[in-house]
Structures are given as structure tokens and as C-alpha cells.
Amino acid sequence: MQFEVTILGSNGAVAAYERYPSSQALHYNGQTFLIDCGEGTQFRMNKFGIRPGRLDHIFISHLHGDHYFGLAGLLTTFNLNWRQQPLHVYAPRGLEEIIKLQFTYADTKLKFDLHFHPIDTAAHAVIYEDEHLTVETIPLVHRIPTAGFLFREKKLLRKIIAEKMAEYQIPYAQIPLIRQGSDFVTSDGNVIPNSELTTDPTPARSYAYCSDTLYTESILDIIQHVDLLYHETTFSQLHEARATETFHTTTTQAATLALKAGVKKLLIGHFSARYEDLNALLAECRSIFPNTYLAEEGATFIVGEAISEIAVHP
Ligand SMILES: [Zn+2]
Numbered sequence: 001m002q003f004e005v006t007i008l009g010s011n012g013a014v015a016a017y018e019r020y021p022s023s024q025a026l027h028y029n030g031q032t033f034l035i036d037c038g039e040g041t042q043f044r045m046n047k048f049g050i051r052p053g054r055l056d057h058i059f060i061s062h063l064h065g066d067h068y069f070g071l072a073g074l075l076t077t078f079n080l081n082w083r084q085q086p087l088h089v090y091a092p093r094g095l096e097e098i099i100k101l102q103f104t105y106a107d108t109k110l111k112f113d114l115h116f117h118p119i120d121t122a123a124h125a126v127i128y129e130d131e132h133l134t135v136e137t138i139p140l141v142h143r144i145p146t147a148g149f150l151f152r153e154k155k156l157l158r159k160i161i162a163e164k165m166a167e168y169q170i171p172y173a174q175i176p177l178i179r180q181g182s183d184f185v186t187s188d189g190n191v192i193p194n195s196e197l198t199t200d201p202t203p204a205r206s207y208a209y210c211s212d213t214l215y216t217e218s219i220l221d222i223i224q225h226v227d228l229l230y231h232e233t234t235f236s237q238l239h240e241a242r243a244t245e246t247f248h249t250t251t252t253q254a255a256t257l258a259l260k261a262g263v264k265k266l267l268i269g270h271f272s273a274r275y276e277d278l279n280a281l282l283a284e285c286r287s288i289f290p291n292t293y294l295a296e297e298g299a300t301f302i303v304g305e306a307i308s309e310i311a312v313h314p
């Protein structure tokens with residue numbers, strides 16, 4: 001099942017060196033989830049081939065402009081393109097008021113249903129769920145209410161051993177139950193244990209998005225062992241005092257957190273405009289947590305694979 005994330009914007013507050021403010025498109029099984037929507041997100045979606053028709057859910061971490069100033073533009077374009085399918089926006093309280101005010105003064109009437117779901121940024125809670133996936137909030141520590149998002153695949157079903165199906169002549173109708181762990185009873189009453197019929201499922205995968213935040217170990221339990229952790233590294237370790245003052249994180253801090261949480265891979269972003277060359281930031285992280293990558297715009301990372309970066313710069 002497809003589970004990957006494309007970086008649309010990787011910079012912090014000020015766009016610089018062709019780097020845009022925060023936005024990512026997470027693809028799962030044919031659906032796209034947008035995470036943050038900084039200024040210019042719609043242009044980045046076009047450039048990197050993100051299809052709007054697959055996007056029904058947008059998650060906004062907090063109400064600093066570099067995380068949502070692209071939303072009114074994106075919604076307006078959807079409207080002008082005759083979008084009809086409903087759209088859901090999950091964000092801290094206040095965003096609905098801001099967006100609706102813009103549309104009121106523009107006399108814009110949307111042709112599609114726009115549903116706002118206010119999130120409690122102080123709580124760790126499931127805010128979205130479908131057949132395959134849940135999204136949980138990650139309470140972060142920032143100047144204003146902020147939540148990260150944890151996309152967690154639901155437990156996958158056990159794998160059927162094909163030869164056993166033939167051997168015991170198991171009807172197709174029984175397969176869903178067996179994949180869930182049931183034993184099989186033959187017509188003459190013999191019980192065939194599930195362990196003889198199936199193998200363990202592929203482990204469920206997870207992606208955590210943490211931006212913006214001070215270094216905090218309060219999230220360790222939530223992000224523990226995730227396959228891919230995106231954590232902001234607005235500043236180099238040299239500028240730790242500035243990071244603390246502005247409620248942001250340094251490279252060294254993010255890498256330390258990744259190590260303590262036992263995550264498999266770390267992706268860093270939300271870079272300050274003061275850094276043109278990001279390789280020094282990457283090296284600082286790798287000295288603590290070697291499996292670190294830059295969230296380069298246009299790159300797609302597969303969640304749960306060791307070698308996972310696919311370049312999709314068109
Ligand atoms: Zn920011």
C-alpha cells in the first residue's frame with residue numbers, strides 16, 4: 001500500500017533560496033493529505049504533480065502565517081475550478097473565522113462544502129480515522145497553540161499461505177476471517193490453527209510531523225519507534241539561544257530526540273532563511289543520528305523503507 005510524503009515547502013518564516021514555507025503532501029493508498037499550507041502551496045502542488053482531486057483532508061499545525069497563508073488561495077482555486085467534493089480542514093480554533101472573513105469580504109461563495117474541525121492542541125487524540133489509517137495530534141510547545149500530526153497505519157491483516165488454502169479447500173468467504181486470525185474448521189470438524197494457515201502481517205507504518213516546537217521530550221511516548229519523523233530544525237546548534245527564544249528547535253536537539261525515541265529515520269526542515277547551504281545542518285544531525293535527511297522540496301520519501309528517497313523534480 002502506498003505510504004509516502006512529498007515535500008512542497010521546507011523553509012521557516014521567510015521564503016529564501018527558492019525554498020517555500022511549510023507544506024507536505026502525504027499519499028496513502030490513492031488519497032492525499034495536505035500537512036500545513038504555507039504561502040505558494042498551490043504552485044508547489046502544480047509543480048510537483050499533486051492532484052487536487054485526491055485531496056479531501058488538510059491538517060494545519062498552527063496559525064503562524066508560514067503554515068497556512070496558502071490556504072485561502074488554494075481554496076479559491078478549487079472553487080474557480082468547480083470543485084464539488086467536500087473538503088475537511090483540521091486546525092487550531094480560529095482558522096475557520098479567518099478564512100470565512102476573507103471569503104465574506106470577497107463575496108466568495110464556495111461551490112463545495114468546507115468543514116472545519118477545531119483541534120485541541122494540548123491533547124493527544126485521534127482526530128481522523130478511516131479503514132486504513134488514523135491521524136493523532138501531537139501536543140507541541142510553541143508561542144501559540146500548536147499540534148503535530150501522527151499518521152499511523154492500522155494493524156494490517158495476516159498473510160495467507162496459498163498452498164494451505166488449496167490443501168484444506170478453504171472457501172473464499174472464509175479468507176477475511178482467517179486473515180484476521182481465526183482458525184479454520186474443516187467439514188469433518190478438525191480445527192486447523194491459524195498459525196498453520198497464515199504468516200505475520202507486514203508491520204504497520206507511521207509518520208510523525210512535528211513543527212513548530214521547542215525541544216520537548218514530552219512527545220517521546222507518542223513518536224516512539226515511528227518509521228519516519230519529520231522534525232523542525234529551524235536553527236543550527238550554534239544558534240541554540242535564538243531557538244529557545246523563538247520556541248524552535250536546533251539540529252542537535254532534533255537528532256537527540258530522534259535517537260531517544262528510537263525512530264527509524266529523521267527528516268529535517270523549517271529552515272531559517274539565514275542558512276543558504278543546508279549541508280552543515282545535515283551534518284550536525286548525522287553526527288548524532290546518522291539516518292537523517294533534508295526535507296528537500298520536490299523529494300518524496302517512502303514511509304517504512306530503508307532506502308526511501310525518490311527524486312520527483314519534474
Ligand atoms: Zn513556522
Ligand SMILES: [Zn+2]
Binds near residue numbers: 062064142212
Ligand atoms: Zn510557528
